[in-house]
Amino acid sequence: MKITVISFDFWQYDAHIVDVLRKSGIDAHHINIGAHKHKNTAAKVQNALSKTFLNKNLKNIGRQNLILTELKKLGKQDQILVINPESIAAEYHEEIRKYTPRYIAYLYDSLARCPAEHLLHFFDKVFSFDKTDVNTHGFQLITNYNYLPEIRISKNSKYDLVYLASFDDRISIAKDIAEKISEFNKTYHYLIVGNSSWKKKYFGSKNPNWSFTSKRLNHENIPKFYSEGKVVLDLVRKNQDGLSFRIFEAMALKKKIITNNDTIKDYAFYKPENILIINEDLSNLNKSFFETDYQELKPEIYNEYTLDNWVKIVFNLK
Template identity: 25%
Template sequence: MAHKIRAISKRLPFASLHQFWIAEWQKRIDDFDTIVVFDNAATQKLLEFIKSRITKRTKLKIWLWNVPNERIEYLKENFDVYCFDQNYSKEYGLTFLEQFYILDSVNLDEKTDVLRDFYFVGADKGRIQQLDQLAGMIEESELTYQFDVFSDDKQSNRSGINYLDSKITYPEIIKKIQESKVIVEINKDGQVGLTLRALESLFFQKKLITNNVHIKNYDFYHPNNIMIWEHGNLKELEKLTNFLGEPYHQLPTTVTDRYSFRAWIKRING
């Protein structure tokens, strides 16, 4: 291959990651033209370790999947930093690069019965008030929902809001998404980048309710598939029912492929 790339995932604990580097990659480091380190794995110790062993030919890049990042000044002063969020990229002078999704581990051929209309999964992070209001709209419309919220503080008594004290596995989340008609996404204030929920809706052909108004700017946006929810607007109730009744608008594979990991690798290696 003319260009080889290696990505270090944030999902690995640093100790085992460092040992893996010593055991497997130290002897092969010259094989790679580009090395990408994901944010949660990007400890200063690991980055300096890699930096001390690569040649000038090898590019070391950092991918920010989570913002804000408390070490952003150190990262941008020493490395090429890429970020999924446009606002954060602009504020700190980073390179904006769209989010991606890896579909390889999911069996799309496996048929799953639809059990509910709406599904949310995520940490509280100040979302309960919005989730409670949306749940009320759903109940008033006589529709069904399940909101799995990671929180120790039970702030709503609605039957469809489940408070979890431990995380559930990603395959379990995917199963619940496949069992639902609509994925619910509530972004933090100021966040405009694509989240995992938005990409799941794209790849699993599920409808999406989101408070991210900037999603209209993406090529996969279609009003049949994506509803932008205005928290506190009582007129949203009728809009919610109509949205669920509209047929899903099929998108060409050229659009979906743009957000694949393969396409992302090509862009970050460009």
Template identity: 30%
Template structure:
């Protein structure tokens, strides 16, 4: 079960009674969805996205995200760069600066920000960003990622972990621009493939994009796939 906090205790208790083995994955920080804390008791294994949650909740295990490996290998490139995310005050200014930079570099950048209040985004309307009240399906997001050369990723300050964007960049063989320093702790990290934003190095992005993508081993591509991820959960 993914996002067990969305179910009632009564439903989870019935599932537990009917099942010989139950596994949960809370794919957002427990602090963000605190109801999940009360659901740990209904599962044989309870995995969390934020590694710090394993300290707060000793009966949980950490696991990283993944990329879906069922999409066709070949995908036509339709844009240079892709980003989709909800409006967040702590990252919108940097995203706006990047959108101007990408425009100056003549990149075909598909940048999408989902918002719910017009007052939040009114002063940013002049930037080359697509503001929308409706999001896109997960599959549409993945297809956009596969149709791009570069994926842009921003860390959510609420929790600590790597988003799906990072693993999609790995699995789909895309270059990644991110401000999440945790990527350096993984075996797939390569400075030729992943550019770590630090607030002072935007002028180095053009050199990063000019360099060729560096292929990783097939073992690494397999390690972070959904096929491997789901096998691990039930092993």
């Protein structure tokens, strides 16, 4: 069987899908359009001018042409999966569709955040992690996946709470949570990814528990970061109710979770001993949650959320 995954793999999660497929003996390939870069400075300047005066992004066009170039090399595929298809124009979907009898999509952003309704008619099947979109559009619900091996980390964590995220409007809630757990004499470390220099001045200049970086954390270092905390903080973006990868990384590392995503209680792995769903006013954020241990999941529940199970569902594998 031949399967190709097409995605803009910014955080390097999607490559794990191809790895698992290959381990099961499938001829799998990953077309990572995020890997397409400007050839040189002149090309970068040309693209900037094109966007400004012609409203045409040459870099995005190059990424989409890369898909067709690679598919011509690979030939016909039994299945092609596109992750978050809104980054690919309709005319390219029409061409990609010709390379496979089963063209499928996975949305791990909500349509409210990343509109793709105008493209979904190209696909034979659409999977989504967002329950609102599933209920509205009839997609098949599937969560993000646990790509890590199951790990037993020492109970002697460096911090009581850790949080890793891009800089956005979630920062305000994260700040309130930090202040509240400090009142409990609990420790924390926040690592915020962004570009503006004023962020560190405003939030972290007098607080060593806040770290800021303009570069995303290397994918292989994410589990190491989370392993330093007893509890992982998960804050959902606006207009989205799907489960982030953070949930599954915490699951593999046997870490407790504090989240504002109320839909998490609907999943089989939910245990109030492990997961605290905070109220908007943080009135239920308490010291005792940090002072109890993680409760193990039953193996059959844990395995339900692994990447091995995910690929079986998405690609109809036995």
